[in-house]
Every structure is written in C-alpha cells, then in structure tokens.
Amino acid sequence: MKERFNPVSEETYAKRLAGLKAKGQAIDKFLRTPQTPRQQLVPKGQIRQQGLAKAHQAIGKQRVDISQEINQIQQRLEKQKQQQKVRSR
Numbered sequence: 001m002k003e004r005f006n007p008v009s010e011e012t013y014a015k016r017l018a019g020l021k022a023k024g025q026a027i028d029k030f031l032r033t034p035q036t037p038r039q040q041l042v043p044k045g046q047i048r049q050q051g052l053a054k055a056h057q058a059i060g061k062q063r064v065d066i067s068q069e070i071n072q073i074q075q076r077l078e079k080q081k082q083q084q085k086v087r088s089r
Contacts, residue, residue: 013073020070027063031056 013077017070017073020066020073024063024066024070027059027066031060031063
C-alpha cells in the first residue's frame with residue numbers, strides 16, 4: 001500500500017485549530033494554577049526565582065503565539081468562505 005508523500009497535508013484547518021486550542025487551554029490552565037507547596041530539593045534564592053520567572057514568561061509568550069496562529073487560521077477560513085460566495089454568484 002502506498003503512503004502519502006506528505007502526511008501533514010492530511011491535516012485540515014479544523015484539526016489544526018482544535019489541536020492549537022487544546023494546547024492553548026493546557027497552557028492557560030498551567031499559568032493560572034498556583035504552585036502547590038511541597039518539599040524543594042533546590043535551594044530557594046534569587047537565581048531560582050529569576051529562572052522560574054523566565055520560564056513563566058516563555059510559556060506566556062508561547063500562549064500568545066498560539067492565539068495569534070488561531071486568529072490567522074480563522075481569518076483564512078473567513079477569506080475562503082468569502083471567495084466561495086463570490087465564485088458562486
């Protein structure tokens with residue numbers, strides 16, 4: 001049985017949009033959930049706090065990037081719908 005040359009091409013906008021929304025919701029949940037107090041093996045200090053802050057900012061930026069990509073997909077879908085309406089007239 002032959003395999004498709006580009007398996008990514010099977011992915012539709014709907015599948016991609018659903019995947020991005022799920023990933024974005026997981027990031028939102030992570031960012032909004034406070035850390036539970038537990039025993040820490042790493043000493044608390046300024047360097048650790050700076051590292052955690054940088055990681056938190058990076059995850060927040062990733063969430064923004066996902067939301068921008070979702071907006072782009074929605075705009076493309078709207079544009080395709082408008083083009084189909086024009087063609088059908």
